[in-house]
Amino acid sequence: MDTINKFDSNVVKSYGRYPLVMEAGSKRICTDENNNEYIDFGSGIGTNSLGFCDEDWAEAVCRQVRTLQHSSNYYYTSVQGEFAELLCQSTGYERVFFCNSGAEANECAIKTARKYSFDKYGKGRHTIITLVNSFHGRTMATLSATGQDVFHNYFFPFLEGFVHAEANNIDDLKSKIDDTVCAVMLEYVQGEGGVVALDKEYVDAVYEICGQRDILVIADEVQTGVGRTGKLLAGEHYGRRADITTLAKGIAGGIPMGACLFSEKTMDVLVPGTHGSTFGGNPIACAGGNVVFSKVTGEGFLDDVNAKAEYIRKRLELCTEVDSVSGLGLMIGITLKTKNAADVVKKALEKGLLILTAKTKVRLLPPLNINMEELEKGMNILIDILED
Ligand SMILES: Cc1ncc(COP(=O)(O)O)c(C=O)c1O
Structure with a gap:
């Protein structure tokens, strides 16, 4: 009490x-x-x-606490290097950006998609289509991305450049694609929206359309990632690897961490000065993440x-x-x-x-x-x- x-x-x-x-x-x-x-x-x-x-996890985390709890990202740490390698090798991605939560990982994905498009096509191609009933976080950008009206309240004005298309309705998505669109962002299984898995045919069609128009696919795997759906990434159920995948929640076993994974196409978009996070890739979180990933990818x-x-x-x-x-x-x-x-x-x-x-x-x-x-x-x- x-x-x-x-x-x-x-x-x-x-x-x-x-x-x-x-x-x-x-x-x-x-x-x-x-x-x-x-x-x-x-x-x-x-x-x-x-x-x-978990005993192995607790031991690794405590060992790290006693060894080096934080260094800014001005320097390298072996534990972050080790975790980055494990993440990239096990997911098939080329690069990772570390942050501290799901919303931050999605912010990073949104910024990267817009910069990818800006670098290649110039201004004006910044729209991100997300799905009705999605949930992408509580920051201003990720609230704007979230496709639920109930979240679009009080905090006006929300961010420009987000359009919501009905999940599993490819015609609705097609009707919303125009020359301003740089990315489609989706959860393979909408978690907060009611644990709803996307249809395979729908996901196939999304990837096909996006591929034809150089529109990036962002998979928000904050909830579905790290083994939650029975595969390391839920995209594997669909035979797909998005241009950008975001992770958080289970990634470090209960220590705050988020990650944004980049494919070959998106790996060079962020350059010095374009993005950062004081705590991102914190050694303690990485030590926890190493144990989680070693176990989840274990036989x-x-x-x-x-x-x-x-x-x-x-x-x-x-x-x-x-x-x-x-x-x-x-x-x-x-x-x-x-x-x-x-x-x-x-x-x-x-x-x-x-x-x-x-x-x-x-x-x-x-x-x-x-x-x-x-x-x-x-x-x-x-x-x-x-x-x-
Ligand atoms: C799919 C998805 N994306 C993003 C978030 C936001 O994550 P966080 O609360 O770590 O910012 C959540 C949280 O529930 C989520 O389920």
């Missing part, structure tokens, strides 16, 4: 919070101040990819993610309250027949299970390394609530 009072008196009220004071976590279980346990099916919104305080890891996703889907299919299940891998949206998703989340919390909503759906984003025992226990709690 003391903690909640402290928050109420001192922290700005920009979040609706559940009355849970989280004290500690280990594996996929956390405890509150009264030592009650909670199984985590939310991963801090897809961020604690290796659960709470059998993603097979396990897919097996666990399959298990969850099977359990949900048998549940009478479930209308349908959306998403890919361990990014799961559940449409309910009669119950309200927000009520289900509250009940789950009371019964020791942390889950999320996405629009009107229940959303599950369990840590990628959750084990079968934890998964079964959590699913039993969820199914009991749904069938009650």
Whole structure:
């Protein structure tokens, strides 16, 4: 109670919070101040990819804290070099820019797309088409990019040069393409928009049209990346590698980090003085990222993610309250027949299970390394609530 009072008196009220004071976590279980346990099916919104305080991760991070916690980007650090190499080699990208969050990674992508076009075609080719129901972040540019009217309020004027096209409707996209367009930005699976995966034919058509007109494709993989969908990048489900891909959330296992990945086409756009970040590529975050990527790209890891996703889907299919299940891998949206998703989340919390909503759906984003025992226990709690 003391903690909640402290928050109420001192922290700005920009979040609706559940009355849970989280004290500690280990594996996929956390405890509150009264030592009650909670199984985590939310991963801090897809961020604690290796659960709470994974031992290898914690050791690498602590070692880095004691070795070198920060150096400005005026200098090189071996840990950032190591992580950059691992990221590029495992994703097939040529270069990376490090920042601190998903919104920042998308800002970097937006700036790069506009400069790519400016360098090649001059002024005026700056429009970025994003999709209705997308979510790209909370900064002014990424709010403007976000294709949901509910976010386009209060903070006028928003940034010029963003147009929203309906997802999975190629005719709508075509009707919005003109000579001012420099990029199309999409989430392969819209996360905050309700865990909605794009159709393969739609994604194919987007890439074809963009390829013909030298329009860049930006994949916002802030939520879908780093193994969340059962592939290292969700683009692999579609057989596609975007000109620019953004990552954040699970990339460093719970330490703030974002990354913008560039293909051969976009790797030389940013030059000294055009972009930067004081904390970008921070050694502690890179140390965490090295462990996350080593594990996620390790043998059998993603097979396990897919097996666990399959298990969850099977359990949900048998549940009478479930209308349908959306998403890919361990990014799961559940449409309910009669119950309200927000009520289900509250009940789950009371019964020791942390889950999320996405629009009107229940959303599950369990840590990628959750084990079968934890998964079964959590699913039993969820199914009991749904069938009650
Ligand atoms: C797809 C996507 N892009 C961008 C963001 C913004 O990330 P951050 O909150 O780290 O700025 C989010 C956050 O939910 C997201 O889901």
